Structure formats: C-alpha cells, structure tokens
Amino acid sequence: MTATFSFDLKATDGKARTGVINTPRGDIRTPAFMPVGTAATVKAMMPESVAATGADILLGNTYHLMLRPTAERIDRLGGLHQFMNWDKPILTDSGGFQVMSLSDLRKLTEEGVTFKSHIDGSRHHLTPERSMEIQKLLGSDIVMCFDECPALPADRKRIQESMELSMRWAQRSRDAFGDRPGHALFGIQQGGLEEDLRGRSAEALRAIEFDGYAVGGLAVGEGQEAMFKVLDFAPDQLPVDKPRYLMGVGKPDDIVGAVKRGIDMMDCVLPSRSGRTGQAFTRRGVVNIKNARHADDPRPLDAECTCPACSNYSRAYLHHVFRAQEMISGMLLTWHNLHYFQEIMAGMRTAIAAGAFADWEADFHAGRAKGDI
Numbered sequence: 001m002t003a004t005f006s007f008d009l010k011a012t013d014g015k016a017r018t019g020v021i022n023t024p025r026g027d028i029r030t031p032a033f034m035p036v037g038t039a040a041t042v043k044a045m046m047p048e049s050v051a052a053t054g055a056d057i058l059l060g061n062t063y064h065l066m067l068r069p070t071a072e073r074i075d076r077l078g079g080l081h082q083f084m085n086w087d088k089p090i091l092t093d094s095g096g097f098q099v100m101s102l103s104d105l106r107k108l109t110e111e112g113v114t115f116k117s118h119i120d121g122s123r124h125h126l127t128p129e130r131s132m133e134i135q136k137l138l139g140s141d142i143v144m145c146f147d148e149c150p151a152l153p154a155d156r157k158r159i160q161e162s163m164e165l166s167m168r169w170a171q172r173s174r175d176a177f178g179d180r181p182g183h184a185l186f187g188i189q190q191g192g193l194e195e196d197l198r199g200r201s202a203e204a205l206r207a208i209e210f211d212g213y214a215v216g217g218l219a220v221g222e223g224q225e226a227m228f229k230v231l232d233f234a235p236d237q238l239p240v241d242k243p244r245y246l247m248g249v250g251k252p253d254d255i256v257g258a259v260k261r262g263i264d265m266m267d268c269v270l271p272s273r274s275g276r277t278g279q280a281f282t283r284r285g286v287v288n289i290k291n292a293r294h295a296d297d298p299r300p301l302d303a304e305c306t307c308p309a310c311s312n313y314s315r316a317y318l319h320h321v322f323r324a325q326e327m328i329s330g331m332l333l334t335w336h337n338l339h340y341f342q343e344i345m346a347g348m349r350t351a352i353a354a355g356a357f358a359d360w361e362a363d364f365h366a367g368r369a370k371g372d373i
C-alpha cells in the first residue's frame with residue numbers, strides 16, 4: 001500500500017513476469033485475475049468471499065453504473081468502494097465496449113457514442129471526457145481510456161480507422177483525466193490482428209504516456225490460436241516496465257497462454273457466469289454439474305480444492321441444488337470457480353518467481369480431460 005501508483009517487476013521466466021502493483025488501496029500481485037463486478041457486485045458473491053478467493057482487485061463497469069444507479073448517486077454515497085463494501089483496488093472499464101455489445105440504437109461519431117439504455121431505452125451519450133468524469137465519480141483506482149473495440153472479422157480499413165479513432169480518444173482521455181496521484185490511467189492498444197497497426201497503436205499510446213497498457217480488441221470471436229498469434233508480438237510492443245492488461249480473457253488455458261506471452265492482468269466473466277449455469281472449472285477439466293451422472297456422486301467437485309464447495313459438499317448435493325434452482329447453487333459454484341482461477345494465478349506467480357514456469361505449465365496441461373469429467 002503506497003500513496004502513489006507503481007509497478008514493481010519481481011521476476012521473469014521467459015516472457016512470463018511476476019510482480020506487484022502498489023496502490024493506495026492495496027497491492028495487486030501479478031499475474032492477477034480480476035473478477036467482474038459489473039453492477040457493483042460480483043454476482044452471487046459477498047465481497048468478503050471474493051477477497052477470500054485471493055482476489056486483490058475487481059472490475060466495475062462505467063456503462064452499467066452510469067445507467068443504474070448513476071455515477072452521481074454513487075459519488076453522493078461515498079464512491080463505489082464504500083457503496084459495494086470493497087476496500088481493495090477497483091479497475092473500471094470505460095464503457096465503449098459495453099455500449100457496442102449491450103445497447104441498441106448506437107451512433108458513433110468523432111465526438112463519442114450515443115446509445116439507448118438496454119435497461120429502459122433512455123438515451124445516453126458517452127465521450128472520453130464523460131467516461132473520465134464517471135470513473136472519477138466512481139472513485140476507481142485504475143481508469144480505462146474510452147476506446148472503440150471493433151467486432152471481428154473486420155476489414156483492415158475498418159480496423160485501422162477504428163484504431164486511429166481510439167488513439168485520438170486516448171489523448172482526450174488523458175487530457176480529461178488530469179493529475180490524480182494514487183490513481184492510474186491505462187491506455188488500450190487496438191489494431192485487430194494486424195502487427196503493424198498494433199505497433200502504431202502502441203507508439204501512439206507510449207507518446208501520450210500511461211500508467212499501464214491494455215491489449216484490447218481481442219477475445220471478440222477470433223479464437224485462441226489467432227489470439228495467441230497476436231499475443232506473440234503485442235505485449236512486446238508495450239513498455240516493459242508498466243503493467244500489461246489483456247481485456248476479457250478467459251478460459252484457464254487462455255489465461256496460462258497469455259501469462260506465458262507476457263500479460264500481467266486479465267478479467268473475465270467466465271468463472272462467475274459459468275458458475276451460475278453449473279459449469280465448474282477444475283484442475284482436471286470442466287464439470288457440468290447438472291449432468292445426471294453426478295446425481296449420486298458422493299465425491300467433491302475436486303478433491304484437491306480447498307474452497308467451501310469442495311470442502312463441504314458432494315457433487316450429488318451440487319447437482320441437486322442446481323436441478324432445484326436453489327440460490328446456493330450459483331453461490332457455491334461461483335465461489336469454487338473464482339477460487340480455482342486465483343489458484344491458477346498464485347501457482348503461476350510462484351512458478352515464475354522460481355524460474356519453473358515451464359514445469360508448472362506442463363503440469364497444468366497434463367491430466368486435463370476434454371469434456372465433462
């Protein structure tokens with residue numbers, strides 16, 4: 001915990017890195033996974049449970065909170081940390097991605113985006129300046145630039161124009177963010193799958209200067225192979241001494257592959273969303289607990305897991321409460337998945353510090369069955 005924001009690289013192993021991001025609200029051990037707390041809650045979890053899984057930071061969303069309950073109301077109530085009872089760091093996304101993926105009737109101009117709320121149809125306007133104002137009102141510790149993330153596949157011209165717009169918006173975000181000691185502003189690299197466009201984007205962001213750099217524009221349907229091909233060059237285009245955040249990723253093997261390629265932070269709804277649907281991630285693969293084969297199984301999801309779901313309940317019980325649509329079902333499986341994702345991060349941090357990432361990765365992949373186990 002420090003009065004300012006800084007990144008301390010502790011060790012590297014190949015391209016993989018481990019370190020600590022120091023912020024006034026607490027330290028973030030990297031590589032870090034951020035649970036998604038979109039509407040001021042990590043769904044089905046109490047904040048103290050999220051902390052118990054090992055999460056040092058969680059993600060909030062400008063788009064959702066500006067629509068409901070509004071950033072101004074959260075500010076009047078003391079800010080997002082107090083509002084949701086989470087006193088560790090929060091990173092907030094800037095809204096552009098969610099507008100494009102959630103709202104209707106969108107109009108995109110140089111100025112920003114105009115859209116209709118997916119909640120009540122009311123019209124809203126987001127610009128780099130307004131996004132910075134909202135994230136300041138929320139009190140988030142790590143603010144994301146307002147950007148545009150083009151849907152893939154898209155032709156090179158569209159990708160280039162979109163990236164260039166995002167770079168102009170990055171400058172406007174920087175100018176509007178101002179000087180806020182202890183708070184960080186992260187730039188977001190765009191450029192689709194194109195190495196030269198991503199290089200130009202990285203250069204533009206370096207010139208503006210940010211406290212961290214995100215690899216945006218991925219996990220939008222390109223598939224793991226194409227994503228890893230981009231990650232084979234994109235992190236190296238970004239400053240080596242600042243955190244690198246891959247947005248919206250991912251499945252356990254996506255996460256391991258991204259850290260292997262130099263990524264320090266990630267966020268994804270997968271562990272929480274799939275936890276609510278009965279999909280459990282374990283070190284031996286995925287368990288779809290609603291499958292009838294678990295109805296009489298007295299074993300835990302994962303005998304080696306120390307989370308409350310695996311310590312105190314059988315597969316048969318979890319199967320039952322999912323079939324009965326009991327609320328505890330989503331709570332237990334979300335807790336398990338977030339716990340497991342944090343175990344993967346902790347395992348990689350230790351392995352990288354010991355120069356043993358390759359062995360850890362081999363062990364991670366060994367014994368992972370395909371399909372339901």
Ligand SMILES: CNc1nc2cc3c(=O)[nH]c(N)nc3c(CCN)c2[nH]1
Nearest residue numbers: 094097149216217218219220247248
């Ligand atoms: C699930 N896949 C995914 N790809 C993303 C790209 C961006 C992206 O390029 N920009 C921003 N601002 N957010 C993104 C997000 C949201 C992250 N919580 C993404 N999510």
